[in-house]
Amino acid sequence: MPHIVVIGAGVIGLSAALRILGEEEPPSPPQQQETQNTVTIVARDYPEGAETVDGASQIDFTSAWGGAHNRLVPPTDAATRREHGFARRTFARVRGVRARHPEAGVTLLRGVEYLEAGALAPAYRDLTEARARDEAGPDGLGMRGFRLLPPAELPPGVAWGCEYDTWCVNPMVYCAWMLRRFALRGGRAVRRAVRDPREVLAWRLEGGPVDAVVNASGQGFGDERVFVTRGQTCLVANPCPVTITRQNSDGSWTFCVPRAFDGGTVIGGTKEPDNWDPHPSPAVREALLRRFADTYPAILGPEGRFAVIRDVVGRRPTRRGGMRLEAEVLDADGDGDDDGAPRPVVHAYGLGGRGYELSWGVADEVAALLQPYLEAKTPGARL
Numbered sequence: 001m002p003h004i005v006v007i008g009a010g011v012i013g014l015s016a017a018l019r020i021l022g023e024e025e026p027p028s029p030p031q032q033q034e035t036q037n038t039v040t041i042v043a044r045d046y047p048e049g050a051e052t053v054d055g056a057s058q059i060d061f062t063s064a065w066g067g068a069h070n071r072l073v074p075p076t077d078a079a080t081r082r083e084h085g086f087a088r089r090t091f092a093r094v095r096g097v098r099a100r101h102p103e104a105g106v107t108l109l110r111g112v113e114y115l116e117a118g119a120l121a122p123a124y125r126d127l128t129e130a131r132a133r134d135e136a137g138p139d140g141l142g143m144r145g146f147r148l149l150p151p152a153e154l155p156p157g158v159a160w161g162c163e164y165d166t167w168c169v170n171p172m173v174y175c176a177w178m179l180r181r182f183a184l185r186g187g188r189a190v191r192r193a194v195r196d197p198r199e200v201l202a203w204r205l206e207g208g209p210v211d212a213v214v215n216a217s218g219q220g221f222g223d224e225r226v227f228v229t230r231g232q233t234c235l236v237a238n239p240c241p242v243t244i245t246r247q248n249s250d251g252s253w254t255f256c257v258p259r260a261f262d263g264g265t266v267i268g269g270t271k272e273p274d275n276w277d278p279h280p281s282p283a284v285r286e287a288l289l290r291r292f293a294d295t296y297p298a299i300l301g302p303e304g305r306f307a308v309i310r311d312v313v314g315r316r317p318t319r320r321g322g323m324r325l326e327a328e329v330l331d332a333d334g335d336g337d338d339d340g341a342p343r344p345v346v347h348a349y350g351l352g353g354r355g356y357e358l359s360w361g362v363a364d365e366v367a368a369l370l371q372p373y374l375e376a377k378t379p380g381a382r383l
């Protein structure tokens, strides 16, 4: 049975690991659920209660700090069209997860986009309801429940708005559910820091060699194209029935992400490339809360105030040119020479600010990239 090691237990590593173990949507009949692979997750950080994730030592465990909501990002080129396809596949899976596993931390709700005039790119301005809703046409975006908002429904200062059906997760509830499900399906999890995917290819686990590695480490290993995009947000106890994103003319963002399952609501947020400051700024917090309350005063509730739980600083693992999603072939000793059986390292990192919303699409692609190597080792093997 091929042994695959997934480096990383963030949303990408967990989705990929589950997918490799045969998690499908809709689920296959129980008799077909026998996995043909052994899968081990190796990671430094694992999902845990959001209350105890440490903002200093785990700042690079981005999945703990994400919102996380699914947003409309109208595609403008081949790369963003591919991402939109991943987002649609993810939505389909997440909808199925919500239906079958209410404990997984998923909420289905309305998503609202507001754009000020200075932020109104043509991709939004020219979007028609027909194209946005179209599920089958080559140019359709498949956004269920899409509606352009008339001017009377826009808050002051907003030039364009829309709403659509979407989803949010309470990140650590969702990731912990995936980890439990992985273990239930026979997956193994090891807490360990690795230096390089090649190191893992040199291991013997369960007494045998490692046949393939998935690098879902968030930032990769020494990839010069990767940089951090700092995000400061503020977690409040105020509930919110909708997820709202406002793009401001000055380039800043104002948003909320409800984290149901007693997770409060994230009010955000900054997007600061190459900013390594781990400390939340009180002034930024005040500005974020004020701007969101101006956009959506109902958030303040009957008491007319925010109940702040904590400030959050996270680092989106961003990559110039977009995520790395490809197979690199190494050989038996992991050095890339052709003196041993070829073994793949499938890279799946650099998801920036979209890891949750693209996760299942990425996981499907990881499986597709692994398939030929596993089939070569075990004819008939399927992922």
Ligand SMILES: Cc1cc2nc3c(=O)[nH]c(=O)nc-3n(C[C@H](O)[C@H](O)[C@H](O)COP(=O)(O)OP(=O)(O)OC[C@H]3O[C@@H](n4cnc5c(N)ncnc54)[C@H](O)[C@@H]3O)c2cc1C
Binding pocket: 007, 008, 009, 010, 011, 012, 013, 042, 043, 044, 045, 046, 060, 061, 062, 063, 064, 065, 066, 067, 068, 069, 070, 192, 193, 194, 195, 216, 217, 218, 219, 230, 231, 232, 233, 257, 268, 269, 313, 314, 315, 316, 317, 348, 349, 350, 351, 352, 353, 354, 355, 356, 357, 358
């Ligand atoms: C403020 C903020 C808001 C966001 N909001 C959203 C949102 O609304 N929607 C959305 O889709 N995305 C959002 N994101 C982005 C999203 O959180 C990330 O894209 C996603 O979490 C990346 O997941 P990942 O699994 O690739 O990386 P990570 O979550 O960082 O996981 C990496 C894993 O690899 C392990 N690892 C790394 N290096 C090593 C090593 N050397 N040895 C062993 N293990 C290692 C880590 O321990 C961890 O388990 C947001 C991010 C931030 C900061």
